Amino acid sequence: xxxxxxxxLARLQRVVRDRIRPRLHTPVADVTVTAWRxxxxxxPVPVARALEADYTPFAIGDTWAPAWGTTWLRxxxxxPDTGLPVELVLDLGWFDHSVGGHAEGLAYRPxxxxxxxxxxxxxxxRLTGPGAAPGLVAEDRxxxxxxxxxANPLLLGLxxxxxxxxxxxxxxxxxxxxxxxxAQLCAxxxxxxxxxxxxxxxxxxxxxxxxxxxxxxxxxTAVESALDAxxxxxxxxxxxxxLAQPAHASAHTMTAIGHAHIDSAWLWPLRETRRxxxxxxxxxxxxxxxxxxxxxxxxxxxxxxxxxxxxxELFERVKQKVAEGRIVPVGGMWVESDAxxxxxxxxxxxxxxxxxxxxETFGHESEVVWLPDSFGYSGAWPQIARxxxxxxxxxxxxxxxxxxxxxxxxFAWEGIDGSRIFTHFPPADTYAAEVTPAELKHAVRNFRDKxxxxxxxxxxxxxxxxxxxxxxxAARAHRFRDLEGTARVELGSPEEFFAAAEAEMxxxxxxxxxxxxLELHRGTLTSQIAMKQGNRxxxxxxxxxxxLAAVAAVxxxxxxxxxxxxxxxxxxxxxxxxxxxxGSSISWVHREARATYDxxxxxxTGLVPGGGAPGRVSGWQVVRDVTPVAPxxxxxxxxxxxxxxxxxxxxxxxxxxxxxxQLNVGDLGVLxxxxxxxxRWDAWDLDRHVFRNxxxxxxxxxxxxxxxxxxxxxxxxxxxxxxxxxLPGSAQLDITVDxxxxxxxxxxKLSIPVGVRTLRARYETQYGALDxxxxxxxxxxxAQYEVCSHRFxxxxxxxxxxxxxxxxxxxxDVRRIPxxxxxxxxxxxxxxxxxxxxxxxxxxxRFAVVAGDETATRAAADDLNAPRLDxxxxxxxxxxxxLESGAAVIDWIKLADDRSGDVIVRIHESRxxxxxxxxxxxxxxxVTETDLLERPESPANGDGLILGPYQITTxxxxxxxxx
Ligand SMILES: [Zn+2]
Numbered sequence: 001x002x003x004x005x006x007x008x009l010a011r012l013q014r015v016v017r018d019r020i021r022p023r024l025h026t027p028v029a030d031v032t033v034t035a036w037r038x039x040x041x042x043x044p045v046p047v048a049r050a051l052e053a054d055y056t057p058f059a060i061g062d063t064w065a066p067a068w069g070t071t072w073l074r075x076x077x078x079x080p081d082t083g084l085p086v087e088l089v090l091d092l093g094w095f096d097h098s099v100g101g102h103a104e105g106l107a108y109r110p111x112x113x114x115x116x117x118x119x120x121x122x123x124x125x126r127l128t129g130p131g132a133a134p135g136l137v138a139e140d141r142x143x144x145x146x147x148x149x150x151a152n153p154l155l156l157g158l159x160x161x162x163x164x165x166x167x168x169x170x171x172x173x174x175x176x177x178x179x180x181x182x183a184q185l186c187a188x189x190x191x192x193x194x195x196x197x198x199x200x201x202x203x204x205x206x207x208x209x210x211x212x213x214x215x216x217x218x219x220x221t222a223v224e225s226a227l228d229a230x231x232x233x234x235x236x237x238x239x240x241x242x243l244a245q246p247a248h249a250s251a252h253t254m255t256a257i258g259h260a261h262i263d264s265a266w267l268w269p270l271r272e273t274r275r276x277x278x279x280x281x282x283x284x285x286x287x288x289x290x291x292x293x294x295x296x297x298x299x300x301x302x303x304x305x306x307x308x309x310x311x312x313e314l315f316e317r318v319k320q321k322v323a324e325g326r327i328v329p330v331g332g333m334w335v336e337s338d339a340x341x342x343x344x345x346x347x348x349x350x351x352x353x354x355x356x357x358x359x360e361t362f363g364h365e366s367e368v369v370w371l372p373d374s375f376g377y378s379g380a381w382p383q384i385a386r387x388x389x390x391x392x393x394x395x396x397x398x399x400x401x402x403x404x405x406x407x408x409x410x411f412a413w414e415g416i417d418g419s420r421i422f423t424h425f426p427p428a429d430t431y432a433a434e435v436t437p438a439e440l441k442h443a444v445r446n447f448r449d450k451x452x453x454x455x456x457x458x459x460x461x462x463x464x465x466x467x468x469x470x471x472x473x474a475a476r477a478h479r480f481r482d483l484e485g486t487a488r489v490e491l492g493s494p495e496e497f498f499a500a501a502e503a504e505m506x507x508x509x510x511x512x513x514x515x516x517x518l519e520l521h522r523g524t525l526t527s528q529i530a531m532k533q534g535n536r537x538x539x540x541x542x543x544x545x546x547x548l549a550a551v552a553a554v555x556x557x558x559x560x561x562x563x564x565x566x567x568x569x570x571x572x573x574x575x576x577x578x579x580x581x582x583g584s585s586i587s588w589v590h591r592e593a594r595a596t597y598d599x600x601x602x603x604x605t606g607l608v609p610g611g612g613a614p615g616r617v618s619g620w621q622v623v624r625d626v627t628p629v630a631p632x633x634x635x636x637x638x639x640x641x642x643x644x645x646x647x648x649x650x651x652x653x654x655x656x657x658x659x660x661x662q663l664n665v666g667d668l669g670v671l672x673x674x675x676x677x678x679x680r681w682d683a684w685d686l687d688r689h690v691f692r693n694x695x696x697x698x699x700x701x702x703x704x705x706x707x708x709x710x711x712x713x714x715x716x717x718x719x720x721x722x723x724x725x726x727l728p729g730s731a732q733l734d735i736t737v738d739x740x741x742x743x744x745x746x747x748x749k750l751s752i753p754v755g756v757r758t759l760r761a762r763y764e765t766q767y768g769a770l771d772x773x774x775x776x777x778x779x780x781x782x783a784q785y786e787v788c789s790h791r792f793x794x795x796x797x798x799x800x801x802x803x804x805x806x807x808x809x810x811x812x813d814v815r816r817i818p819x820x821x822x823x824x825x826x827x828x829x830x831x832x833x834x835x836x837x838x839x840x841x842x843x844x845x846r847f848a849v850v851a852g853d854e855t856a857t858r859a860a861a862d863d864l865n866a867p868r869l870d871x872x873x874x875x876x877x878x879x880x881x882x883l884e885s886g887a888a889v890i891d892w893i894k895l896a897d898d899r900s901g902d903v904i905v906r907i908h909e910s911r912x913x914x915x916x917x918x919x920x921x922x923x924x925x926x927v928t929e930t931d932l933l934e935r936p937e938s939p940a941n942g943d944g945l946i947l948g949p950y951q952i953t954t955x956x957x958x959x960x961x962x963x
Contacts, residue, residue, distance in 0.1 A: 003217070005206070008224050012203045015227050016196065023232075024193060025089050025124075025186035031077035033058045033183055038070045042169070044271060045070070046310075047112040050146060060183065063176035064092070065151035068169045073105075073147040075183055079137055084187040085129025092149055093178030094120035100465020101267060102154040103178050106279045108146040109135055113313050116286045117279030118147065121462065122470045129188070131290040150275060152465075153177050155267040155586065161680050161833045167267075167586030191232045197472065198239045199226065201437070201479035208441040209485050218242060219485070245484035252444045252487040254458040255497035256477050257328075258284065258296040261373060261431045261463030262303060264335050264577040265589045267834060268465070274306040276466040278314060281307060283468050285317055288326060291474050293491045296321075297459070299331035299370045301357035302574055308361070322362045328493045329358050331370030332390075337576040339374040339381065340788040341525070341532065341810050343539045344766035344952070345892045345906065346576060347380070348932050349569050351388045352897060355933060368392040368494050369421075372431035372459065374578045375684070376518035376788065380766035380950075382415030387952060388932040392498040393421045394457070399429040401519035403783035407510075409456060410449045410501055414513040416768050416912070417950035422502050422509065427456050432463030435476040440487045452508050457497050458489065515770060521582070522786040523678070523686035525811030526747070526826045528583025528590050529839055533808040534597030535581055538572045540865045541604045544617045546894040550903055551878050552609045553895060554923055554959060560895045561607050571600050584683045587835040605869065612873035616866040619859065620877040620890060625868070628707040628725040628734075636709060636726040636733075641851060643724060643733050649699025649711025651724065654733060656851045663802060663851055665753045665820035669735060671697040671713065671720055672824070676747040682831035683838065686786050686811070690747055717742035732805075732850040732860055739843045743830045749813075752849055753822040754802045756795045761814040761821065762854060764790035764861065767891065767908040768950035769854070774816045786813050786826065791861035794854045795821050803850040803857025805864050854911060855887055879905050879921050879957065886915030888947055896934055896956060903957040904934055909947040917945045925957040 034055035050072040065071040079086050092103045105118035107125045115133035116125050126132040137143045153166040203223050209216040225238035260280045264273050284296045308315045321327040333354040358364050369385050398406045413423040427447040428439045461469035480489035552558035579585045615624045629638045636643045646652035650667035675693035678685045699711035713720040723736040762769040776782035789812040794803040804823045811826035831838050850860045881890050892906040909915045929937050
């Protein structure tokens with residue numbers, strides 16, 4: 001008989017849709033639904049409050065809450081005896097997509113214990129049969145279930161990136177987004193469930209098999225026979241032979257790990273994430289009841305801590321699974337932070353606070369950095385990770401590159417200092433796989449290190465908004481354990497995979513040196529600038545407060561505010577999450593974050609030991625403000641620099657009077673406005689075409705005061721003021737930019753063209769600097785048209801160096817121009833999705849143009865970023881670094897996390913060379929060298945440090961108590 005493959009596949013789809021899937025759940029009884037709409041501000045309430053509320057009758061088909069509202073459904077009935085497991089099946093008005101991106105529910109027992117979550121691909125609660133939640137059904141077969149239904153609106157819909165006002169709660173009278181479509185008791189047919197999975201493992205595999213091979217035709221025949229079969233059992237029997245054929249001897253092996261990427265905030269506020277984590281974990285625990293092989297990996301100490309606070313009973317069950325090795329805490333960071341912008345000390349604290357939580361709560365230390373979704377990875381990571389006890393690094397985000405294809409999936413990543421860490425990108429190019437034949441095929445075809453490795457990772461489970469693995473995914477994974485025509489799928493842990501992959505590669509792992517630049521989402525270095533400013537200012541204030549508190553503790557025995565500082569750090573670390581600091585969340589998230597940063601900066605300022613006059617801590621001592629030189633006409637001149645401001649408000653001449661060199665090439669200090677209309681991912685992406693649509697903003701007028709010269713610019717509704725000043729004895733031109741930003745879809749840069757010719761610019765990064773080309777010779781060079789810079793960029797040629805220092809920007813581009821180099825920090829954007837009012841309002845930025853080398857530039861960056869405080873007593877440095885050769889700096893001084901009173905000092909080589917230095921404490925102390933987590937690494941080497949390029953060292957000074 002003629003076999004027509006396309007007809008068989010079309011028939012398969014039709015039969016599954018119309019004849020098999022409807023038999024999975026057979027309605028067996030109705031239920032009674034009553035509801036309580038959360039009153040007051042509509043914000044979530046604890047389950048205890050919901051259990052004692054007044055429930056009123058509720059009809060199927062009614063809308064149930066305003067957007068962002070919560071309604072509790074009380075569902076009760078009697079379970080008939082059907083001979084099959086019975087499930088409560090709910091449809092809250094699901095879309096058949098965007099799991100975790102719209103409405104969700106969490107079912108509770110009447111005693112307030114959460115049992116299972118509900119989402120479009122997991123809309124059931126099992127009442128009887130294997131895996132049923134204990135205690136749900138009474139002896140007389142009656143039951144009561146409470147469902148906390150969250151009307152989270154669909155924000156990233158079809159089509160995506162449509163401007164929306166649903167990033168905040170709607171006003172009164174706006175339509176409610178969801179109707180309760182159905183609530184029924186259904187008999188669940190496990191044979192139908194298995195047949196559906198068998199058909200997925202064979203029928204969905206067919207398009208990925210080779211029609212030249214017998215395997216294709218045998219699977220096709222088996223599928224056709226199954227479709228002909230009169231019963232479920234006979235259909236399964238028809239497929240059994242095809243499903244029993246083992247994988248090829250050389251088949252690729254994938255370690256499949258259940259996972260739920262849960263963004264700590266994104267298209268929902270922080271408070272919703274707390275509920276998302278609980279929902280996902282109930283699903284995972286439910287699945288583990290019936291699937292003894294499932295392993296689930298979960299990152300972020302903060303997310304575990306939320307469950308611990310909100311659902312102690314659920315948390316105990318999680319702890320039990322961690323002890324059994326089935327829930328694997330991974331990453332060991334406080335959150336999955338942005339991996340470019342946080343300072344070195346912030347990344348260390350992400351790790352030290354996260355790992356401490358994991359250790360104290362679970363007795364577990366993760367060896368793998370887990371950052372599947374951050375927008376690029378700084379070249380400082382390998383050293384930071386290795387010095388914090390990690391062996392491995394995981395991401396997949398670089399697969400999103402828009403220009404070049406990254407050449408490896410498994411490799412040794414070498415950081416700016418030469419440290420290497422074994423790194424893997426799961427080749428399925430997702431952290432939220434569904435375990436389909438198409439994904440497995442893509443992973444095998446895509447995997448770029450086949451020559452030396454035969455294994456990879458597969459992270460499966462609904463992600464972004466959580467959800468995690470469902471029973472369909474797990475059942476498919478089992479069918480792919482050893483199946484001809486696809487990769488072998490093993491259920492396992494990340495550690496098992498990494499250990500096996502590293503052993504398999506040995507020393508043959510290819511090496512990638514430098515940062516992992518993401519050729520996408522370049523706008524996240526600028527969007528929601530208040531996040532960047534809040535983060536930078538909080539980091540700088542913590543640096544000052546921890547230092548002054550350490551000084552007060554060591555010198556005067558003043559109590560060190562451990563608890564307050566820990567709480568402050570937790571706030572800073574949470575807001576470094578990879579959709580908050582990057583500015584890619586909804587209005588609600590950023591509005592709350594701005595208020596949080598304001599309160600945090602106030603609280604931290606309150607921790608500064610008082611007394612004395614206004615000042616700042618710079619170079620680890622207190623310095624006072626000095627008065628800038630007075631302008632003479634339109635010229636600022638302090639005997640070192642001479643700046644002339646033109647009628648257009650630009651610096652038309654900047655001369656280093658020490659050698660007479662002209663530092664600028666053309667006008668310097670020009671604000672440039674670009675039309676910035678993204679193609680997609682609005683808050684994320686800064687597209688190439690933006691750079692073709694620009695205009696310079698000339699001043700309407702120039703004002704000269706006693707201490708500065710200002711250029712005032714009006715543009716439509718926006719207003720800009722650039723103020724220039726020079727301090728006596730200083731080799732830097734200070735620039736302050738005040739903006740009242742009322743633009744939409746525009747980008748603002750400050751242009752600093754300098755007479756330095758160089759093929760490379762140096763950008764500050766964590767614990768050092770990164771060289772990047774200023775040319776566009778290769779695709780990869782060109783793709784880096786907007787990059788991350790921490791506090792400074794420096795360009796130099798023999799005998800001449802210029803640095804540009806900022807107090808709160810991260811986005812930057814540096815390009816070669818005739819006669820020199822244009823350094824252009826990015827100040828503002830105004831994307832409309834997901835927050836239509838991004839960055840509207842007033843902002844202040846401070847910059848400095850430094851004539852000098854990188855060491856002078858770094859010192860200027862320290863000084864510009866040092867918070868000005870009202871009252872500071874004069875203080876001699878607590879620790880000094882006697883430099884004998886090279887360049888090294890003290891980055892941080894604090895008291896030890898173990899609260900012993902020891903002083904922790906973080907030092908690093910700063911220019912990529914070698915340094916020898918002699919640290920000296922101003923108090924009697926013994927010194928040990930530790931890792932980044934303050935654990936002893938080597939005995940006293942404190943009086944003669946030898947540092948390699950960008951090497952970080954942590955010293956612990958234990959005060960010798962006087963008797
Ligand atoms: Zn994410």
